[in-house]
Amino acid sequence: MLCPRSFILYRVVLKSAVSFTSRKFSCVGKVPDMTEVRNRLREIVGASTNWQDHQQVLVERASLSQYLARSQDELPAKKMKDSMIEAHLPLGSQPVLREKYLNSHNSVRFGRILEDLDCLGVLICYSHTWNEELQRSPLSIVTALVDKIDMRQNIIYPDCDIKFKGHVTWVGKTSIEATMHMSQYQDGAYADVLDATFVMVARDPENKRAAFVNPLKPEGPEEVAIFHQGEINKKRRVELSTASLLKVAPTAEERTLIHNLFLNTLDTRRVSFRSRILPPNSVWMEDAKLKGLEICHPEERNIFNRIFGGFLMRKAYELGRANACAFAGCRPTVVAVDDILFRKPVEIGSLLLLSSQVCYTEGMYVQVRVHTEVLDPLTREHNTTNVFHFTFRLEKDVPAVVPQSYGESMLYLDGKRHFDKTMRNQC
Helix, strand or coil, rough: CCCCCCCHHHCCCCCCCCCCCCCCCCCCCCCCCCHHHHHHHEEEEEEEECHHHHHHHHHHHHHHHCCCCCCCCCCCCCCCHHHCEEECCCCCCCCCHHHHHHHCCCCCHHHHHHHHHHHHHHHHHHHHHHCCCCCCCEEEEEEEEEEEECCCCCCCCCCEEEEEEEEEECCCCCEEEEEEEEEEEEECCCEEEEEEEEECCCCCCCCEEEECCCCCCCHHHHHHHHHHHHHHHHHHHHHHHHCCCCCCCCCCCHHHHHHHHHHEECCCCCCHHHHHHHHCEEHHHCEEEEEEEECCCCHEEEECCCCHHHHHHHHHHHHHHHHHHHHCCCCCCEEEEEEEEEECCCCCCCEEEEEEEEEEEECCCEEEEEEEEEEECCCEEEEEEEEEEEEEECCCCCCCCCCCCCCHHHHHHHHHHHHHHHHHHHH
């Protein structure tokens, strides 16, 4: 079994950093930057840079439905090297770019990195499905899930160049797993920063129904092992969904844990289940929240004229980080991001409500869950769009967070599950 970074060890000799087709990045010896990545995505789907043209663009894309495959068997198999992409973020060589990425602590805003990973992941999937005979892709490829992002380095420097590399590692009928690696130039060499696994889904040009994608043909034992890991990842995701606390009861061990937490909060001076007291060095879960609101403007739209998933990740991360900071009273460092599920698209003009909750703590670690939903101001209807999970490390031990209600207890257990999984991956 290969390690989580096995795809990095798989070497592909690239004559140019990226070679899509004659219409792809074709500057020999020149690695594209993230601006070129975004421009290429617009070209692939025919997106307009003018919001006022979006209705006409939708009409034009609808005509591409005739090029969709009726089954996966109609599509040629692709190789992993067909989707291999390298892109640079020249923070060191282009100082004017730093302002967008710089935070108040003289480090890089991790939320901006999440946006870049989302763009690159989509482009990787388009390069896997690209048909050289067409000028535009009939597929609408969108992010379905951020499976995991594991940090290999705590600090991202604002004045050193960053390099992204990635390729498709697994393919289903209508879904694609893209794995990416980020490194940063330091002391004359590139050092590992993070590994990320995203799952994308393909839909028709109008983004209404699923569409088939090219199968993936692994070559050699290394690629077979990488593809097998993708199968394992899919199976794990299904198992986690099946065991969700929204569907089944906690395990016996988890029930005992919750009962012990309950007993620790009882007032021993009274014989009552209602008399609760907060243990020393603890915080009620109800007091470990932070909320925010975003009005979704056209500026933050994606190539399909809905709110860009990377923007949602950035806003959720920044709220979650602020919550961890306020809870612990010191600056947090992100350790891992996992299981970000995109349930519904967010439309332009939506009111986006974000709710951050510290749901589990252990030692110097804080597990934060961010729930986002859209509010229709006319009907007052709420719809969940995303759920985000972040693991932060603090500079000191943090208070224990204590649930009071049954619902909070389930949040506590869910947070512990995500934290335990992160710690296993760090080993």
